[in-house]
Amino acid sequence: MMRAAATAERAGVPAVAIGGAGFEGMGRAVGRSLGVGHVPIVSYPGVILTDPTEVFRQKMREQVAPAVVEALVAGATTVTEEPDESWDHGPTDVVARGDLDAITEVFEARGWTDGLPIVPPTPERVAAFLDHTRRDPGDVLGVLAPDQREATVRSVAVNGVMAGCRPADLPVLLAIVECVADPVFRVQDAGSTPGWEPLVVLSGPVVERLGFHSGTGAMRVGRRANTAVGRFLRLYLRNVAGLRIPPGQTDQGAIASTWHVALAEDDEAVRSLGWPSFRVDRGFDDGDSVVTVQSVVAVSAPIYSGGETAADHLDALTTIFGNAIGPWAYTGLEFGAFHPLLVLGPAVARALAGFGVDKDGLRAHLAEHMRIPVRQLQACAWNVGSTSFDLDASAEAGELDERYAGTDPDRLVPMVSRAADIGIVLAGNASRNQSRGFVQNHVQGVPVSRRIEEESS
Incomplete structure (x- = not known):
């Protein structure tokens, strides 16, 4: 709501922001970051998408519309929080x-x-x-x-x-x-209602040098390096970015999920297969130590795969990873960005390699075979509030390729439009046939990578 208000204000049009009840604190924080902290905010009394149409219209007519008129007549008034000077301090x-x-x-x-x-x-x-x-x-x-x-x-x-x-x-x-400071990461959206969590992925010599764990229980708390570094990012987003749950009101994750563990790539497993490492996939040299941060909005069930053919493994990975992505795939199709991450068990990677399937082959299979009915995508978009999402119109306009064309609402379309956008990291129990999928949140928290600087001597 505040981004639309900022656009209107920059065009010289006085604005009033309208939002759901409970979002005023977040709206003011976003408004300050956009330079429009003075814009009045009118809250809708309730949850728009759970109110029947007639109730919605009544509230808009009797409560919201009069409040908007009153705010426009009164003019903008700057709303500021008085700082507690006893908390002011310098950096040292x-x-x-x-x-x-x-x-x-x-x-x-x-x-x-x-x-x-x-x-x-x-x-x-x-x-x-x-x-x-x-x-x-x-x-x-x-x-x-x-x-x-x-x-x-x-x-x-x-x-x-x-x-x-x-x-x-x-x-x-x-x-x-x-x-996370890179503008493309959009850290300001880390407080949005899906409650996505930033995931830290480490790849390169730094994993072994600093004792990060990449084997059994790779995402479990217990190894100080993984746990403390993962916790650091959540603390930093709270203390510096200012993303706090209520009463701070700037983090509106409706239910949200949190883990304090950084994921480390198993370099030994990668080398044994001759596959490119995750850091090479991200455009760095194999000798570099690289950190990548991306959003995660959902995690799959454990994906156990086995069998006599590549198809046996691929089918299990496709089904369970696809189940985790599900109708949420509409976000990637609507916003043009989607980067799901597959944490592939070393034993499963070894089996696939034995059948002649490499990383690119795995990505291509997942992108082609993880499919969903258009009807489910449309329903999910509506329930989230993206009521203007229209996959048929996007396909007709050429914004999506021919796999998305058609008019049958029950036709199956790919969840991921570009195979190259699927990340693959080898990690986990090398003695078990388990993998997991991590679902990313479209343009919010796209993967951003940086090379880790060498320490001073």
Whole structure:
């Protein structure tokens, strides 16, 4: 709603934003990031898509429309939150003193934790982190919405300490923040209602050098490197980007999901097959250490595959990965971006390679055979609120290829329009025939990769 208001305001047209009840806080945060924090917001009393049509019309006629007129007549008034000056501090100020319990209480009261105890970021601990980079502590890596705060090297170190990371992890953390600070990642949408979670994927020599785990239980908490680095990103989005659940109101994930684990690629498994690594797939050299961050809105059930032919494995992967993507595939078709990620078990990869199926062959099969009825896509789009989505019209206009053409609402169309957009990472239990699929959220949180800088000597 605020993006439309910003467009109108830039055209010289006074705007009033209309949104659902409960979204005003998020709307104001987005408005500030767009420079239109002064635009009045009128809330619809209820949930539009669960109100019957007549109820919706009555509320719009009797409550929303009069409120919009009143706001336009009154004119825009800037709404600001008075800062608590007692919380103001510089980047190197000591903000609290005391034992662990006292520090924890202060940080919890100020909303600086993720609900779990943190490691106090003492000057000594922060300095130990900063020893692992050539960058100046004040260097700005980007500006993060919705709070429009500068992401600095020092703030990365501070939050890294808090998350329980090790000083040697700092180059990884800096690369992670560079990923989410890239405008194409759209970090400002990380608080949207689907409740997607950013997933960190590590590939390259850094995995072994820093002790990241890529084998059995690859996405389970338990290995400090994976767990703390994954936790760091959630803390950083909260403390610097400003994405907080209510009462902060800037994170509106309706139910949402959270994990604090970074995924690491099993380089040994990749080398044994002669397959390109995930970092090479992302355009880097095989000798590079690379971090990639992307959104994940859903995870598949465990995908067990086996049999005497490649088709036996491919059918299982297609069915269960496709089930996870399901009608949500409409988002990729509507917005033109979709990057589902398959975490392929090393044993399954070895079996496929034995049948002559490589990464490109696997991608091509999934893209062609993961299909869904158009009727389901349209229904999902409507329920989410994308009521203008029309696959038939997009196909007729040439925005989608011939596989999507037709008029039968029950025809099956591909969930993923471009095979190359499917990511594949080898990881997990090498003694089991299990894989998993991770569903990405279209243009929100597209995969962004950065090379991890070498530490200073």
